[in-house]
Amino acid sequence: MQHAPNPSAFQQHAAAWRARAIAALHSNSSLSVRLARYNSAMARARSLEAQEVANA
Template sequence: MIPTRNPSAIRARAAAHRQMAMSALHADSSLSTRLRRYNAHMAIARDLEAQGVTHGQR
């Protein structure tokens, strides 16, 4: 992953992962698969937001 210093890009990527997480919950998959995908995308979104906070980009 290429680090970015653009705060709006970090927020946009975090928002995209939150949307993917919500989409995962509504997918036509087993419950365990939906939950695993949801948790993976939310973890990425949280990491991106934390990266933005540590770089003072909020």
């Protein structure tokens, strides 16, 4: 029997990815690299948020 994931765990994980996305914008890299890292991290955060809604 599998347990349902903890909803707050999804929220915390998504918040961590959003923070990582913001940090990517402030990194010392080229604009294209910063944007790619930001978009990747935000896509991950949105995916986690969607999983939270689907499991609610």
